[in-house]
Amino acid sequence: MPADDSPTGLSQPLYLCVADELGQLIAQGQLAAGERLPSVRELSQRRGLSPTTALAALRALEQRGWVEARPQSGYYVRPKLRRLAEPATSRPPSAARPVTVGSIAARLLAASNEPGIIGFGAAIPEADWYPVATLQRLASQAARRHRLLIGEYSPFFGLPALRHQIARRYAELGIAVDDDEVVITNGCMEAINLALRTVAAPGAVIAVESPTYYGLLQLIEAQGMQALEIPTHARDGLSVEALATALTGPQGAQIRACVVTPAFCNPIGALMPEAAREALVALCRQHRIALIEDDVYGELDFAGQRPLPARYWDRSGNVLLCGSFSKSLAPGARIGWLLAGRHRDAVRMRKFTTSAGTALVYQHALSAYLETQAYPRHLVRLRRLCATNVARYIEAIERYFPAGTRVTRPSGGFVVWVELPRGTDTLALYERALFRRINFAPGPLFSASGRYRNCLRLNAGRQWTPDVDGALQALGRLVEAG
Ligand SMILES: Cc1ncc(COP(=O)(O)O)c(C=O)c1O
Known part of the structure; x- marks a missing residue:
């Protein structure tokens, strides 16, 4: 079974793929400012490209402003305009509160379905980053x-x-x-x-990252x-010390669970260090509270x-591990899973009374897919696409957004969180x-306390095109205009 639906795994010309790879090396600092890029001849020999393709790749980078041509000498990495913090x-506030994000969320979800929108709203990559044709074939075979x-x-x-396939993938990580x-x-x-419904009742307090996924x-x-809301670091995620303080604070006894995405949380993309997990x-x-782990971006x-899920360190069955194929393989299949540790019987009962099962066609298709070596190969490609795209989005934000902007630098996933200068109102900007x-996605969507009014989340999972570049430039101008 092929891992990809196209020979290169990319739906863009070869010279742009090469330009993307070089751009990623620049964005990650492996090619530093002032350094000379390989010449057209070197590039074509090393990569087996025609000289025309190699030259087109270098010119594409020049057009993006990442490199400059020096007469008789070659292409050099341009110094960065600036690096945003x-x-x-x-x-966040130290008191728990009821949540009211539903109406903003409804507006966002409606807008993301409108035709002709450049959609940086929903957290979802391009459909052709997934092996859609292969899965379609497997689904019709199953049917x-x-x-x-x-x-x-x-x-x-x-x-x-x-x-069994899902249990096997965890076994490969050393999780029985x-x-x-x-x-x-x-x-x-x-x-x-x-x-959530298994471990907590209405009125209970649930500790969450701040900002956190609005669906939660x-x-x-x-x-x-x-x-x-628990203080959360842009790179290291939820602060375990802050959670410890909350657990011994005035509302500590009411906290029934902590819901956390240790690997590449949404919207900030932080990865909790192993020791913190x-x-x-x-x-x-x-403290006898349940840990609900959302591992949807872990791959x-x-x-x-x-990254190892927190469940790896769980010896008491206290971690309820939630996952799905929605980000890594097949968003439309709607197939996820729950490993509920010592809560497994209660969860089974709830599953029955909630939806009494999950449609089988895609379960067959995904199970057949997982039996082959296609999934690891697909993940290699998907990770590369995510990394390249995130680097390009950050680069564009650095180029187009006004001074005082801050941006996260996730090491996984495909969303980028942008903090705009004070006073910017992203609900009005929206x-x-x-x-x-x-x-x-405007910032307040990710907070129970209406915070992050000057923040927004961008989905960097849209394939880079001149339209995307233009839309980010236009967005930067709108922010600047205030
Ligand atoms: C952190 C997080 N958890 C869960 C989900 C929902 O996943 P699914 O589409 O599998 O229901 C999302 C989707 O955006 C998410 O970002």
């Missing part, structure tokens, strides 16, 4: 072969073969999971929903729970070293941008 650690997929109920907790523990869900959202805030809102597991256990690390057919 990262946002500081967040400082043809297994007549009973339509004619009978699916197993309530998921297709055994798929549950029984196939039986895996409950297949309708995406990661259903997994988090089941986990909406779940907390829908359950009548309260969110306690381990300490978090120990802290939650010590998307740029360095190819998949309307102005939408008028120009540009969409993004």
Whole structure:
């Protein structure tokens, strides 16, 4: 089975792929300012390119302003205009509160479906970054072969073969999971929903990263729970010390769970260091609160070293691990999973009363896909695409956004969090941008306390094109105009 749907794995001309790779080396500092790039001859020999393609790649980089041509000498990396700082650690209020992000979220979701929008709003990569044709073929094969997929109920907790494949992938990380523990869900959202409702009741306080994924805030809102926002660092994620302080504070006894995305959280893309992940597991256990781990971005690390989920350090069954294929393989399939540790029986009961199963066709297709070596190969390509694109988006923000802007530098995933100069109102900016057919996710969506009004999240999973470049430039101008 082919790993990719196109020979290069990219839906753009070869010279642009080469320009992207060189651009990534520049963005990551491996080719420093003032350094000479390989000549046309060197580039074509090393990469097996025609001289015309090599020259086109260098010219594309020149057009982007990353390199300059020096007569008789070659192409050189231009000094960076500036490097924007990262946002500081967040400082949310120390009291929990009910959540009301539903109306902003509804507006955002509606706008992301409008035709002709340059969509930096929803966190989703290009469809052709996924092996769509292969999965389509596997899905139709499954539908043809297994007549009973339509004619009978699916197993309530998921297709055994798929549950086995998921358990096997965790085993490869050194995490022992029984196939039986895996409950297949309708995406990661259903997994988090089941986990939350299993360990907490309406009125309970749930500790979350600040900022955090708005879907989680909406779940907390829908359950009548309260969110306690915990300070979060742009690179290192949730502060375990701050959570410890909250647990011994006035509302400590009401905290029932902590929901965290240790690897490349949304919207800031931070990765908690290993020691912090381990300490978090120990802290939650010590205070007898459940740790709900959202691992939906875990496969998307740029360095190819998949971070260990917090569950790795769990010896007491206190971690409820939620995942899905939505970011890494097939967003439309809506296939996720929940490993609920010691809560597994309660979760099974809830799964039954919530959706009584998950449609089988894509479970078969994904299970067949996972049986081959196609998935690891696909991930190599997807990570490279994410890394290249994130670097280009950050570069464009540095070029086009006004002084005082800050930006995150995630090491995985495909979202970028931008802190704009004080006084910028991204809810107002959102309307102005939408008028120009540009969409993004305004900051307050990611907070229970209406914070981050001067912040926005950009989906960097859109393939780089002149339109994307133009839209980021236009957005920078709108910010500047205030
Ligand atoms: C952090 C996080 N968790 C969960 C989800 C939802 O995942 P799924 O589409 O599998 O339901 C998302 C989607 O954006 C997300 O960003």
